Amino acid sequence: MARYVANKSCSMSIFLLLCAVLSPARPAPAQANSPQAKLSVHWEELTGADFIAAIKRAQGTCVLPFGILEKHGPHLPIGTDLLDVRYASLHAAEREYSVVFPEYYFGQIFEARHEPGTVAYSRELQLALLQETTDEMARNGCKKVLIVNGHGGNSSLLPYFAQSQLAKPHDYVVYVFSQSAPTSGGPKKKTSVDQHAGESETSKMMIAHPELVHPDRAASESGADQHREVLPEGVYTGIWWYARFPDHYAGDGSAATRELGEFQMNWWIDSIAKSVAAIKADDVSPRLQDEFYEKSTHPVDTRQ
Numbered sequence: 001m002a003r004y005v006a007n008k009s010c011s012m013s014i015f016l017l018l019c020a021v022l023s024p025a026r027p028a029p030a031q032a033n034s035p036q037a038k039l040s041v042h043w044e045e046l047t048g049a050d051f052i053a054a055i056k057r058a059q060g061t062c063v064l065p066f067g068i069l070e071k072h073g074p075h076l077p078i079g080t081d082l083l084d085v086r087y088a089s090l091h092a093a094e095r096e097y098s099v100v101f102p103e104y105y106f107g108q109i110f111e112a113r114h115e116p117g118t119v120a121y122s123r124e125l126q127l128a129l130l131q132e133t134t135d136e137m138a139r140n141g142c143k144k145v146l147i148v149n150g151h152g153g154n155s156s157l158l159p160y161f162a163q164s165q166l167a168k169p170h171d172y173v174v175y176v177f178s179q180s181a182p183t184s185g186g187p188k189k190k191t192s193v194d195q196h197a198g199e200s201e202t203s204k205m206m207i208a209h210p211e212l213v214h215p216d217r218a219a220s221e222s223g224a225d226q227h228r229e230v231l232p233e234g235v236y237t238g239i240w241w242y243a244r245f246p247d248h249y250a251g252d253g254s255a256a257t258r259e260l261g262e263f264q265m266n267w268w269i270d271s272i273a274k275s276v277a278a279i280k281a282d283d284v285s286p287r288l289q290d291e292f293y294e295k296s297t298h299p300v301d302t303r304q
Helices: 002-020 048-057 080-095 123-140 157-167 199-208 217-218 240-244 257-279 284-296
Strands: 061-066 144-149 173-176
Touching: 002 123, 002 240, 061 080, 061 123, 061 257, 080 144, 080 257, 123 157, 144 157, 144 257, 157 173, 157 284, 173 284, 199 217, 199 257
Parallel strands: 061 144, 144 173
Antiparallel strands: none
């Protein structure tokens, strides 16, 4: 009986040993601050611990891609500006690491309120929300905020917002990058009017989200300038866009090509990445901004 028990115990020990050898090893939990750790560039995908590591890796530099919701001719999605600018920004952040804020489309688009799908927030909310957003980004360690503009209608709003940061002290700097295509080079374009939903914008969307492009619909509406308003040069009125392009289409999307889209999108990604690298290295803007804030509290002491 004792021999039977001993043999049984021996057999059980061998069985447990074999189980330990043959069972797949469980990897040790990944450490968020491990130099080998793969950190997402998406703000919303990071855990709390990963977010801390990401901000350190980004040297406090974060990107805010700024799009809009508006009609883009008969062939592109309403979110074209948002989709394109996020595609470019996320790819740039992977090249030059930075943390990219989630979808943001709370900008200036009053001129498209007559078109379906447009979401146009009040001017007060636009500025207040953007200020609180950048303030919150800074509170979370983003001391350099790069706003990448993906919508032409924000071209006046964003420089004004950046300028307004001088109204009171902030512990961070706002940068704005607005160019989404090079002024020259690349495949020769076929069209002379190439603005909203035209040849270039359609070409870039062929790269970012080809499944959302409907080239067969591009010619169903005209993107020609209708010249319905004639005013002296230098005179501005808010109705100018509707006067010229009431269907929210400026150009000919049917002329788009993937070759043009690849060239322009690669240029955009590269330009954003270079901007992020330059901003990381920029110690002049924060220093001068602090100097300005200090001097602005007692302007009569400023040397003349």
